[in-house]
Amino acid sequence: MIEDKEIVISTSDLSKKYKLYNSAKDRIKEAFSLSNKKYHQEHFALKDVSLDLRKGETIGLIGKNGAGKSTLLKVITGIVTPSSGEIKVVGRIASLLELGAGFNMELTGIDNIYLNGTLMGLTRKEVDEKINGILEFADIGEFIHQPVKMYSSGMFARLAFSVAINVEPDILIIDEALSVGDLRFQLKCMDKFNDIRRAGKTIIFVSHDINAIKRFCTYSVWICDGEVREVGNTDIVTDAYLDYLKLSDRDSAKISNDVEAVRSDIAQIKNTSIRGTGDNAERREFNYLEDVYVTVTYEVYDDSVDRPVLGVAINTLDNKNICGLNTLLDGIEIPWELGLNSITLHYKEVSLIGGTYSIDAALFEENASVSFDYKQCIDSVVIRTPYVGEGVYIIKHSWQE
Numbered sequence: 519m520i521e522d523k524e525i526v527i528s529t530s531d532l533s534k535k536y537k538l539y540n541s542a543k544d545r546i547k548e549a550f551s552l553s554n555k556k557y558h559q560e561h562f563a564l565k566d567v568s569l570d571l572r573k574g575e576t577i578g579l580i581g582k583n584g585a586g587k588s589t590l591l592k593v594i595t596g597i598v599t600p601s602s603g604e605i606k607v608v609g610r611i612a613s614l615l616e617l618g619a620g621f622n623m624e625l626t627g628i629d630n631i632y633l634n635g636t637l638m639g640l641t642r643k644e645v646d647e648k649i650n651g652i653l654e655f656a657d658i659g660e661f662i663h664q665p666v667k668m669y670s671s672g673m674f675a676r677l678a679f680s681v682a683i684n685v686e687p688d689i690l691i692i693d694e695a696l697s698v699g700d701l702r703f704q705l706k707c708m709d710k711f712n713d714i715r716r717a718g719k720t721i722i723f724v725s726h727d728i729n730a731i732k733r734f735c736t737y738s739v740w741i742c743d744g745e746v747r748e749v750g751n752t753d754i755v756t757d758a759y760l761d762y763l764k765l766s767d768r769d770s771a772k773i774s775n776d777v778e779a780v781r782s783d784i785a786q787i788k789n790t791s792i793r794g795t796g797d798n799a800e801r802r803e804f805n806y807l808e809d810v811y812v813t814v815t816y817e818v819y820d821d822s823v824d825r826p827v828l829g830v831a832i833n834t835l836d837n838k839n840i841c842g843l844n845t846l847l848d849g850i851e852i853p854w855e856l857g858l859n860s861i862t863l864h865y866k867e868v869s870l871i872g873g874t875y876s877i878d879a880a881l882f883e884e885n886a887s888v889s890f891d892y893k894q895c896i897d898s899v900v901i902r903t904p905y906v907g908e909g910v911y912i913i914k915h916s917w918q919e
Contacts, residue, residue, distance in 0.1 A: 523572035524608070526689060526720050527594060532603035534564040534589050534744075563589040564600070565744045573688075574718040578735035578752055580728065580759050586744040587724055591691055594722075609688025609720070610639055614679065627662040627669075627677050634681045648684055655706065656680035676703060683710050690714055693724045728756050732905040753904055757872040764835035764873075784823060784890045785881050787816045788858070790897045792877075806903040806912075807867045814879050815860040816891070825884040828852050830863050832899075833876050840875065840910060846886045869912040872903035 537558040539545045544557035551557075564586050571577055581587050592598040593605060595613045620637050621630045631652055635645035653662060656677045658669075666674055683690070692711075715721060715734075723734055731738060731752060738755040740747045742762070748755050791800050791813045804810055812830060829844035843863065845852050853859040877899065880892040906912055 523574055525570045526573045526608045527569065527571040528604075528606045529567050529569045529593075530604045532564055532567040532590075532593065532605055533562060533601050534586075534593060534598060535601040536561045536563060562744045564593070566603070567741075567744075567746055569739060569746065569749065571720065571722070573720055575737050576715055576721040576723060576735045578731035578738035578756070579722055579724045579741065580726075580731060580738060580756065581741035581747075582763075585741045587741050588693075589744075590741060591693070591722065591724070595691065607689070610685070611689045611691065612638065612682045612685055612687030613691040614682050614693060621666055621674075621678065623667040624665055626665055627656075627658065630666055630677070631681055635685065638685050638687075640685060648686070652680050652684045655684055655710070657703070672700075679707065683707070683714070687714075687719065689720045689722070691722045691724075728760060729905075729908055731756055753872055754902070757874075757902075761835055761874045767836045784820045785816055785818045785826070786891045787814060787879050787881060787893045787896065790814050790877065790879060792897060792899055802898065803900040803902065804868060806872070806901065806906070807869060810865040810868050810899065811862050812865070812877065812897070813860055813862040815858060816881060817858050818854055818856055821854055821856045823854065823883065823890075826852060826854055826890070827882040827884060827886045828861060829878075829880045829882060829886060831878040831880075832870075833878065833895075834910075835874055835876060840870065844882070844886050846882075846884070868901060869914070870901045870903065871907070871910055871912070872901050874898055874900050 538561050539548075539558050548555065548557040567586075567590065579587050579590070589598060591613070593600050594607060595611055620634050622633060625633065628649075631649060632642065632645050635642075635648075640648075656662070656679075658673045658677060661669060661673060662677075666677070669677070711721075721734075723731065725731055735752045737750065738752040739749045740755050740759050747762075748758050792802060793800055793811045793813070794804060795809045795811075797811075814828060814830065816828070827844050827846040829842065831842040832840045834840060845861075852861050875898060876895040877897040878892070878894050879896050881890040882888060883890070903912075
């Protein structure tokens with residue numbers, strides 16, 4: 519984030535605590551308890567959240583359901599009062615969190631436009647100046663003069679969206695995709711969204727679509743269990759979040775070297791080391807299209823084995839195989855002397871999507887069917903890739919007419 523930009527949202531040690539009761543009876547018991555006995559458990563939807571969000575940024579807000587994203591946004595918009603901490607907001611906020619949350623179902627569409635304009639801090643004159651644009655954008659015709667309780671869900675959402683996005687907010691909060699109405703209306707929404715971005719307004723964009731976060735946002739905040747887990751460059755934050763999700767899907771949520779040797783009396787893999795081009799020191803983090811060198815060191819106890827095979831595999835953190843190579847398929851003979859031996863595998867211009875990848879290494883007999891030793895997740899490597907594509911890796915390509 520650019521440091522000289524004005525801070526428009528600042529939170530300091532912001533917390534929101536709720537009381538959770540097992541039953542309605544417990545709530546009543548606590549209310550009338552003479553001894554002030556507690557019948558509730560405390561739940562922190564937010565805990566010590568400190569953030570500085572600056573003007574003109576499009577900020578991605580990510581996290582699993584129940585992580586605290588919605589609570590944070592409700593605190594920012596003033597819907598919810600924090601239990602402790604401070605929050606400062608500079609400018610007018612328009613929120614697409616709960617479309618039509620401030621609408622009165624008995625009033626007409628026109629009346630609700632003025633009502634919502636007032637709630638957002640606009641004068642009647644200011645709403646008068648904007649109402650034609652709101653009506654044109656919503657495009658619901660004569661229904662604008664009918665009570666909104668008569669609207670279809672699509673018409674209601676279109677009007678609510680139009681009001682929220684056409685009041686020229688300083689800060690716009692969007693929860694999930696801009697997908698209100700039919701295709702043409704969605705295109706209008708996206709055009710308006712782009713206009714707001716180009717106008718240098720601050721946008722907080724919430725979505726479970728990480729690729730959408732990567733497309734729109736240069737800065738992101740990851741909320742986990744009510745706390746800020748990571749904040750900063752979108753590519754780095756979203757890659758860390760995706761790694762977290764992958765680990766959550768694994769039986770083991772931790773890369774471990776605790777793997778047993780199948781036949782350690784023949785040979786055993788001792789360790790791996792990872793380097794880049796021209797590096798003397800080991801490292802684990804590489805940029806997109808860098809070369810990566812993985813050196814596998816193994817100890818041989820029986821040198822009578824004929825044509826042994828070494829295999830190395832790169833996997834995602836949720837155990838999906840990305841690339842498995844072995845010396846049998848490549849027609850390479852590996853060193854096989856009693857004692858320590860090593861061989862290096864050179865990955866050229868690694869084009870993986872950003873994130874953390876685990877590395878397996880194994881020693882086999884000549885057909886690569888029976889393993890002498892297999893080390894699962896013996897090492898890991900982090901690839902830092904800009905948003906240049908989607909999937910698992912970027913195939914070298916060109917576009918032609």
